[in-house]
Amino acid sequence: MIQLTVNGKPRKADVDPDTPLLWALRDSLLLTGTKYSCGSGLCGACTVHVDGQPVRSCITPVSAVAGKKVTTIEAVDGSRVGKAVQEAWRKLDVVQCGYCQSGQIMSAVGLLSKNRRPSDADIDAAMAGNLCRCATYVRIRAAIHEAAKALA
Incomplete structure (x- = not known):
């Protein structure tokens, strides 16, 4: 046990x-x-x-x-960062098939918990290794920026 x-x-x-x-x-x-x-x-x-x-x-x-x-x-929605990320995901309609999204959200929350003003390069580095078979990477990046704005 x-x-x-x-x-x-x-x-x-x-x-x-x-x-x-x-x-x-x-x-x-x-x-x-x-x-x-x-x-x-x-x-x-x-x-x-x-x-x-x-x-x-x-x-x-x-x-x-x-x-x-x-x-x-x-x-994850029990934290301010988690709520902001999930709201941005919904607002920007990030999800397509949705299979990878729990992992994407967890990585995004990890990034924004440490860095509230990430650059595109910061986002790319934090999200590297999170694959999306539907290729929603542009929407994921935009949602991370949106969540960062909400947290500012």
Whole structure:
């Protein structure tokens, strides 16, 4: 049994310590907003925050996050930054198929939590590795700028 703090609540996951965090979240804790895609940490669909830092949950063993704060897409709107990002996503109609969007939002929230006035280069660096098969990158960048304006 692995003890975790997920979305501000103590939780227990009955999984092997080597189980990827993604599967502990989805299968054991039934938090299915975090998506599986590549399984190699290359696409970003599985991005969650661990102690405020974006991480790829498909390659992070659940044992590595014991005692740390894990935040998933289900709770990201509990922060001012998360609300601003989600509002900008809706306002600019970012989502097309939507599969990658939880990871995109988590990476955007990670960026704006540290940098409230990101340049295009800052956004590109923070979002690198978050793939979108629908290629909504222009709308994603615009939404990050929109959220930054709302946070100013």
